[in-house]
Amino acid sequence: MKRLKKENVLPFLKEMNKTEKVFCPQWVDDRDLLFIPLGEGEYKGDIGKTTISVKTLVFPQTEDIISFRGESISKIIDSSKKLLFGIRPCEMKAIQLTDRFMKRDDIADPHYLSKRKEMTTIVIACHEPPSDTCFCIDAGGMPYLENGYDVQLFDVGDFYIAIAGSERGEEILENKYFEQGIEEDREKLEEIKSKARHSQNNKPGLKNAIEILKEEKADEDFWERLADRCINCGGCVYVCPTCTCFNVYDIPSQGGYVRCRSWDACLHAGFTRETSGHNPRPTQGSRLARRHEHKLKFDIINFGESGCVGCGRCSDTCPVGLGAIEIIQELNKL
Amino acid sequence: MKRKEDIDLIFQPNLVRIERILPQMSDHRLFQLKFVDEDVARAFFHAPGQFVEVTVLGVGEAPISISSPPTRPGIIEICIRKAGSVTSALFELQKGDFIALRGPFGRGFPMDILKGQDLLLVAGGLGMAPLRSLLQAILDDRASYGDLVLMYGARNPDDILFKYELLGLMNRTDIKYLLSVDVDEEGIWRQYIGVVTGLFERVELNPETTFCGLCGPPIMYRFVVQELLKRNIPTERIFVSLERMMQCGVGKCGHCAIGEYYCCTDGPVFKYSEISHIKEAI
Numbered sequence: 001m002k003r004l005k006k007e008n009v010l011p012f013l014k015e016m017n018k019t020e021k022v023f024c025p026q027w028v029d030d031r032d033l034l035f036i037p038l039g040e041g042e043y044k045g046d047i048g049k050t051t052i053s054v055k056t057l058v059f060p061q062t063e064d065i066i067s068f069r070g071e072s073i074s075k076i077i078d079s080s081k082k083l084l085f086g087i088r089p090c091e092m093k094a095i096q097l098t099d100r101f102m103k104r105d106d107i108a109d110p111h112y113l114s115k116r117k118e119m120t121t122i123v124i125a126c127h128e129p130p131s132d133t134c135f136c137i138d139a140g141g142m143p144y145l146e147n148g149y150d151v152q153l154f155d156v157g158d159f160y161i162a163i164a165g166s167e168r169g170e171e172i173l174e175n176k177y178f179e180q181g182i183e184e185d186r187e188k189l190e191e192i193k194s195k196a197r198h199s200q201n202n203k204p205g206l207k208n209a210i211e212i213l214k215e216e217k218a219d220e221d222f223w224e225r226l227a228d229r230c231i232n233c234g235g236c237v238y239v240c241p242t243c244t245c246f247n248v249y250d251i252p253s254q255g256g257y258v259r260c261r262s263w264d265a266c267l268h269a270g271f272t273r274e275t276s277g278h279n280p281r282p283t284q285g286s287r288l289a290r291r292h293e294h295k296l297k298f299d300i301i302n303f304g305e306s307g308c309v310g311c312g313r314c315s316d317t318c319p320v321g322l323g324a325i326e327i328i329q330e331l332n333k334l
Numbered sequence: 335m336k337r338k339e340d341i342d343l344i345f346q347p348n349l350v351r352i353e354r355i356l357p358q359m360s361d362h363r364l365f366q367l368k369f370v371d372e373d374v375a376r377a378f379f380h381a382p383g384q385f386v387e388v389t390v391l392g393v394g395e396a397p398i399s400i401s402s403p404p405t406r407p408g409i410i411e412i413c414i415r416k417a418g419s420v421t422s423a424l425f426e427l428q429k430g431d432f433i434a435l436r437g438p439f440g441r442g443f444p445m446d447i448l449k450g451q452d453l454l455l456v457a458g459g460l461g462m463a464p465l466r467s468l469l470q471a472i473l474d475d476r477a478s479y480g481d482l483v484l485m486y487g488a489r490n491p492d493d494i495l496f497k498y499e500l501l502g503l504m505n506r507t508d509i510k511y512l513l514s515v516d517v518d519e520e521g522i523w524r525q526y527i528g529v530v531t532g533l534f535e536r537v538e539l540n541p542e543t544t545f546c547g548l549c550g551p552p553i554m555y556r557f558v559v560q561e562l563l564k565r566n567i568p569t570e571r572i573f574v575s576l577e578r579m580m581q582c583g584v585g586k587c588g589h590c591a592i593g594e595y596y597c598c599t600d601g602p603v604f605k606y607s608e609i610s611h612i613k614e615a616i
Contacts, residue, residue: 065345066345066346066347068391068392071349071432073346073347073348073349073434074346075343075345075346101586102586104585104599105585105599107344107584107585107586107599108344109344109584109586110343110344110345111345244586244588245587245588245589246582246586246587246588247581247587248394248395248581248582248587249394250392250393250394250395252392257391257392259345259395261587264587264588264589266588266591271579271589272578272579272589272590273579274577274578274579275396275417275418275421276417278551278552278577280552280578280592280614281614286614290591293593294591297594298591298593298594301594302594
């Protein structure tokens, strides 16, 4: 167990940035909090909750995957070293769920896994919810993690208590900016955890919503009624830390061309439309149902765990009040 | 099946040469393809019902079912209808031109289970393209299977895929081949006119021993499955090949999801019992 003084965070990150690319939540124009490369915005100490999740760094909005030049075809792999500082526990859990999906059926996605392999993760536990829409506890998680990270930091005011969760984490804690902790830190840590567990008031009732979907109480009318409001923007999908559907397309590039993949959204009508014109999900209600049943029903069948980590970003973003929180509340009325 | 060392090449296609282009009915062509790299060609082994992702260089990629059987390796046949950007671009190409393939992908028909059984294959329209792989695999190893019935429903007498090949089956005694057309405006059709389910009156199916393989438009499944259930065929012996927008082919892009399944990895061939509870499946 070590300590990292808050005044030492920036010097530490700047030093790390010499050998691997450092990303952390920074303010841009005092308006947007984004998980971007160190120096591209202003680091203000408080990491809050970024508008778009850290997903952008493991699964970018657009990435090149295959290069075509004449008759030569080769894959494009990003295996650069990255250090992510200030990941929230719910986002880290989302990455763990995505890891599992990307390795599903022994089919490993090389473009995703190469990025994950070279990634150092420094999580900052939430001593209090960064926003009113946070509901990780209701979603079956905790505002801190038990495992699956390299380093986890706990906010104690002037400094962070730092805990390693992997060999790489132990290595990071050897850095000169991490100081030896004292015996009382252990007690403090339990205090913070206990306080964190009791500071979240947003409880939409995800567990019960899962049961309601399992019992097939949400019929077509239920989804169509809600979907009347949906404006088909895909915002909830793009900000979601566990949504990873993508579209594949080819564009010209430097004398050849390149195959790219970009985020796609199951709420768009064209998402399932086939060349023949046939669309197996023809209504907005069927598409809205898909998005939420994927997380709260099918992920449980396939992985034994819900795909919603309770970060609340969809509810922050949706212009018509159809985020996971609102959907869960509506399901609980059934 | 994929070799272990190829796993991280799941998104990377390999070059194939167009060896031959055989015209089919209007707007349909059969392309015969061969991998340029011989190691890749040797490693390529598929089950009937599996599909490949076809790249037309500079245009894009589309999922296409394999029409040739695993019993005739070396040449891969795909039957294409000119429909979207990739297939339209494919129609511009000539013998000797290069395209690229990934695959084979998905779960095909379970040949181990079908061996020794009586089989009913029902195809509608372009659904004959994947079923032809199954049909030829059975015919190439005919002694290993029981009674064989093929029902094929086409729109009209001109729109029959693999026309000459299938007409050749009429004289065989080891397959009962029933052909229907929806309409016959010219009055030239000597066989059954009407929807494919009308053919069921002409066969006796033993519910104890019959396995079924279906491929066609969604509307066909609904009616054919009804007929089969009426004849007490168990739902776990009805295999349906489903169509979805299978972009990545490896269960990642999400477009082909059907309930808890991904059509490209859990399908495209499903037991009807696996998907009958999912409303959007058929």
